[in-house]
Amino acid sequence: MNADGLLERLTAYFPVMLQGAGITMLVSSLAIIVGLALGACLLGMSLANRGTGPLTWAVTVYVSFFRGTPLLVQLLMAFYLPSAFGWDMPPLLVAILVMGLNSAAFQCQILRAGLAAIPAGQIAAAYSFGMPQRKVFWNIQLPQLARAVWPAVVSEFMDVVKNSAIISVIAVADLARVTRQIFAANYRPLEVFLSAGVMYLLLTGAVFALGSWVGRRLQHRGGRGRRIGLAATGASHV
Helix, strand or coil, X not given: CCCCCHHHHHHHHHHHHHHHHHHHHHHHHHHHHHHHHHHHHHHHHHHHHHHCCHHHHHHHHHHHHHHHCCHHHHHHHHHHHHHHCCCCCCHHHHHHHHHHHHHHHHHHHHHHHHHHCCCHHHHHHHHHCCCCHXXXXXXXXXXXXXXXXXHHHHHHHHHHHHHHHHHHHHCCCCHHHHHHHHHHHHCCXXXXXXXXXXXXXXXXXXXXXXXXXXXXXXXXXXXXHHHHHHHHHHHHCC
């Protein structure tokens, strides 16, 4: 690495990389939101009819496909297949949708594990005392579910940020793409890609810090939901 003018070059890289990092975080944030919403829907579908029937089978196929095939293949399929039928989609939209669809398969399993961690006796006891389903969900199930799955959701968010580097292959101007453009202009691979690595580390660190803060907030609400559930369970044995 040539140290001459290194600070000046890094200063020149920063605005371009920051813009690319903004696109990376935009795609990743929207993808994790889409994935969480769709993952919850997939879980609901898989639990319909007591986990049997065509909906459960369809969810199993969906999860198996998105977890069992490379994300790059999914991205290229979604980008090139519509164009084969004369329908061109914006690369940014394709990136968000594919990353979200892929994340949904993982978040469905995360939510399933969190739901299984809630003691069934708490739910049954709450219903036996006439608590409406809406209150059972908001006061008992949701707080404990959120507390149980939040670390895994934060980890998934960090994975989405890192995996988003591949969206540069469909010309999305994310951090990975602008990094390659900078390298193509100056042929200084070590300092350019090291800078990009530091930028990705900062992004995932910010996600972890924010996730930890939200997790602490959920601790209180999750504890409240658990206390309500335990109280209902205890009262059912009186």
